Amino acid sequence: MKPRSNKSKRTRKRIVAKHLADELGVSISTISRAFTPDTRISPKTKAKILEYAASIGYQPNPYAQSLTTQNNTIVGIVVSDISNNPFYPEALARLSDALRQAGYNAMLFPVSEGQTPDDVLPQALAFEPEFVIVLAATVSSQATVFAAEGGTNLIFFSRYVPGSPTFSVTCDNADGGRAIAEHLVECGHTRLAYIAGTPKTSTNRDRWTGFSERCTELGVTDVHKEETGIFSYDSGYQAALRMFARSARPEAIFCANDIVALGAMDALRGELGLKVPDDVSVAGFDNIFMSGWPSHSLTTYNYPLEQMIAQTMMLIERISNDPDYDPISVVVPGHLVVRSSTRARNGQDEHPAG
Template identity: 40%
Template sequence: MPPRPLARITIKDLARDLGMSVATVARAFHSGGTIAEGTRQAVLKRAAELGYQPNALARGMITRHTRIVGVVLSDLENPFYPQVLTRLTEALQQVGLNVMLVVAEPSGSVDSAMRLLLSYQPEYAVILATTLTTGAAAACRAAGTPLLFFNRAPAEEEACAVVCDNAAGAAAVADHLVACGARRLAFLGGRPDTSTHAERRAGFLERCAAHGLPAPLEAPAGAFTYAAGYAAAQRLLAAPERPEALFCANDILAIGAMQAARREFGLRIPRDLAIAGFDDVAMASWPEHDLTTLRQPIPAMVELAVRWVCRSAAGEAPPQGTLRLPGTLVVRGTTRPGTPSLPAPALEDQA
């Protein structure tokens, strides 16, 4: 028979072992607790010997300072979001905050995920890759939990959000494709109900019009996935008027479109078709993709998000409005063969 697991040591067990009250032992684990230093050290030493760990979650529930930042996410398959989540988690842990991740159904309501998150009394909630319903937003206000939207621009003017300047980034992609000699352009979009899709589409179409070009062809994919990009590109490239350049609303769509162009139509990238994406996920730079893309300023966005969270935790009123940070065009082989990538810009302090 396997050995039975040892019972978890509780604060009552530790107090009984030391012959002290539970209150005295509890104060030893608080840096501001009123307790003699010798007593504190004795408690900590015996706790280490017995393997006792304070229950931070229970303590947070009592003090109403859980040090939890909840993150609501619905698209873990898109490599952009795990990349953001890793950086955000590391940055929050460095300032003594912990991340609790709840996943909403990609095509469903976020309300149930938000109810689960609020049951743990987070001090802040960060919304990634999902849209909040009116009911979920009201529940956060009722709980006194401030909201921060990351890579999503909310409709409410009083909401707080940090995003890449999607429209300006898409316009920069249009300028680059035109500079490469393309005149028949196309846009391959993702989910039409997302701000990222809408802003990138608007920025691209407006800049094409400013160049005096005909309206770009459009291939709605309906999702930000490889399969959706592949299928949408098949439909687009089968049309009689094939585009010379294709801008995809994210890198995964672009990689799917690139594979469709090569496998289904035998097209040479970029000689027969130039392709550009948006985000600059890690695989965009892989040699088999070598994808031209618009790099989102993730380090600066994360730094700003953590700063806002810390201000709120310190009792300051949360900021309002949407701050848009500029991205950087990264030129690779799918639009101009043999051109090295542009260097990443130095981070600037954002208020």
């Protein structure tokens, strides 16, 4: 966090406000006012300054600005196991883009192997960002307090800290679980199974809860749960093998996410020689782009990334305008995407590529 020893400068001579001031025969204050909204400055001089500034590529030094205004444009993004699920990088890319368009700058704080988000959070807080977005991770409640003391708002994206009054934007995982349950039951299946993702994540928990509750409501009681697993292809692959080594094989499987589902599917079709959906239906969650590929054509629940980004930006805007805006959890519903990995009940079959 400490500035690097700066042996390296090839005559880095930065243009500063004083230069413009001298050149245009005005004071430094006036230069500053040309770049600050809501200040008294004549349109003429402002135009003159901005034009000249543009011509020589002057921009006010952001460090000095931060120092004087006690503000900055930085939004920290804490990311952990981002490479696991192709969905997170996408979220990161979109988020940072949306932030930039709103005038913020995204600074990345990856959680290294063997670290926890709590370890890197202080590094983010050192920049005193107005917001830190925690992507696909959670932090301790102490850490949330620490952030709050510094005036930084923590926003959890895609996960949340149960019971803690924090900002969060999540997909309606429970609704997704219910939708899948409904769909599988409608397909005529009665022996269902769930392949779990990473334990103790709110995503995994809520998807299972929604799924199992809806099953019960619909009178389906034969619901097996394959607990040990994480959100990965391999985990899905192995879980499917374990599951089908048992005597009571399920007719349909709901997997904690698409990656897991694709793994399970490949195990069933490859290693076990089963047909999907003829022998067994498989459904996932997220609707990652691979799920639309003809090779798998996975039925899934669409993760409403677009809207979640939008909601996050709205949240940021709102908090920014009203510091006393109370923590809320925004839950965004997605929608069922039926493809050909689940048995068609009425011949419905969606089959888009890539």
